[in-house]
Amino acid sequence: MATDSEDELAGTEQPFVAHLIELRDRLIKAMAAVAVAAGVLFLWPGPGALYDLLAAPLVAHLPHGATLIATSVISPFIVPLKILLMAAFLLALPVVLYQLWAFVAPGLYSHEKKLVLPLVVSSTVLFCIGVAFCYFFVFGQVFRFIQSFAPKSITAAPDIEAYLSFVLTMFIAFGLAFEVPIVVIVLARLGFVSIEKLKSFRAYFIVLAFVIAAVITPPDVVSQLALAIPMCLLYEAGIWAAQIFIRNTTAPGDAPAAADQ
Template identity: 60%
Template sequence: MSDDNFMGMQESFISHLVELRDRLVRACAGIAIVCIALFAWPGPSKIYDFLAAPMIAALPTGSKMIATGVISPFLVPMKVTLLVALVIALPWVLYQAWAFIAPGLYAHEKRLIAPLVISSSVLFAAGVAFCYFFVFGRVFKFISEFAPTSITVAPDIENYLDFIMSMCLAFGLTFEVPVVVVILVRTGIVTIEKFKAIRSYVIVGAFVIAAIVTPPDVVSQLSLAIPMWMLFELGLLVAPMFVKATTAPEDDQS
């Protein structure tokens, strides 16, 4: 390799690192701006009160959650605000990732990735919303009614935060099932026919996963397993259309 080629490769590598740094800075700046806006309005305490609403509604009238840590009343709302800012800014973060890799892609590859980035953001947000608005209220009501009368239910705010984070993450990732199916079909790793042949195993797997990642009650397990199954079926319907739409002639380069 000549010195000129080596210098050219070195300059190209450095320019890519600079571009990556700039994209990371922009992504972090977007998250920071959203976080500052949330701090200004509605504020960390209001955001936590909103997330705690399903739990409070399931508790006896007048009951509240407790904070066992000295600085928990300060730290927990701050963590919640940062997480909400990250979820809100997720499309901007994914756009920065897209903008970084897009120049090196063919036209048909761009048609492949752009819809996946958008659909991934929408599906993850839909999974979190489904968990909050549909699942939490039913799960907390079931647990509250199941608790013996000799027990005073007073959840700790840190434990509650850990619980809602794990549940929202589980449902957000679960709603990505159609994207996973589409990617596997589009890349040729698994065919539609193979997916249909193992449908029964996928259904069983959905219930096994739901039993592992959700609390040990029927309501939350069904609330995760059934949507996972339905989203798998949606992926089977969308995958052939997506493959057809993103298949381009050879040498179709941007």
């Protein structure tokens, strides 16, 4: 009896251990990619230059001669280092995602691979587009609006840690906002809502988008519109993409059910 038990454990334990070893190896490769990217960025352009690049939209709208300040002794070292690590992770993100995909792909059916891989790639691209949209367009408009209200008797000198916190919050907000099509596609593909229900929810989503924009962004009309309008447009794009995605990622036996949606 004990022998039979040991045989059963031998048959199930080995694959589990093998999966853990593979997971460890792929995590090491992903961390190595981030470390290499951090090393390259440290040599060029360097942590200080990366922060200058991040601060450029704000500095461009500060009064002549004004700069950011550091209120903590270690802030000039810690803050650029945080920027370096964040940039290194974004630079190594394709390698990290590939390691994730290589780990889960062998356990997926062909139609599931058609579902997962496009979502992983498109969600990453959309997040990066949201961050770029925030940096290149929204920041300039927001900082111009804020400085236009500053009294002449006040010299703006923002703290570098406070600015980093603001930037990260805005990046995450716009990055996630640009994931709206992915959320719509997943909800429709998994059968939680039908395409018709998504279309009927359109008016409510517009109101929801403006409420979210009012809560997340600074209290100015420019940034609120810059977040709410793309969310509404991306919701429409998500409905259109969901119909195409469902047709191309449905298993043969599920075809009738998907068609009913």
